[in-house]
């Protein structure tokens with residue numbers, strides 16, 4: 001279990017803590033998308049944040065995060081589910097943003113004027129939809145603000161991705177701490193002090209600390225126990241059938257135009273870059289199926 005999340009709760013049941021290591025899955029995603037250093041840090045933080053948030057879901061539930069703002073990265077999309085699977089992409093993978101005080105400027109790449117949208121599929125007819133304005137564009141603060149503002153759960157989030165000078169990811173991970181009612185002021189004070197004094201997530205990971213170690217540091221003086229340990233991994237859910245549905249959603253005219261212009265179609269999955277090819281016969285088959293669908297609908 002190389003990439004995993006640990007979830008703990010205080011014995012008084014009023015503080016929930018999650019911490020994870022995601023170095024391998026972030027590396028894999030960044031290789032797949034050919035991201036620049038700043039885009040790698042942004043995508044890695046969002047993937048890690050999404051994986052932590054999905055760890056709070058029940059079996060079979062999933063969620064999507066969308067960061068969209070006025071920065072040159074344009075957007076970050078992440079999807080994650082309760083099984084530990086996560087996938088994502090950014091709008092402009094080769095974004096080039098100057099360093100800020102010697103550090104990768106994720107907030108500068110994302111932009112500050114924009115929104116974080118969280119969509120949850122918790123198995124009901126309607127999707128749950130929460131939207132907040134971005135606080136900093138640095139991802140962790142925005143997710144914490146989302147929880148506090150939209151779900152009314154006071155939360156602290158730390159996310160980190162260490163990008164080596166040659167672009168390799170040598171550490172990625174994060175934590176999510178939530179206080180639950182009845183809130184205990186002295187416990188909250190302890191947590192705030194602890195979190196403020198804590199070295200960055202990547203520094204912890206690079207010095208050999210595990211997610212369990214990070215939680216031990218954060219929960220010092222607060223008795224707690226481990227609830228669960230869960231593997232996290234990069235996985236796309238695309239398939240030829242899903243891509244066919246995307247083509248069908250374009251409408252008959254667009255497909256007919258494709259047949260006339262190129263005689264074929266190529267569709268790339270935005271999440272994993274898999275290329276799906278449709279030849280003339282396959283496109284004509286789709287067109288025919290669509291004809292049948294609308295004829296049936298008319299009856």
Ligand SMILES: [Zn+2]
Pocket residue numbers: 236237238239269270271272273274
């Ligand atoms: Zn895919």
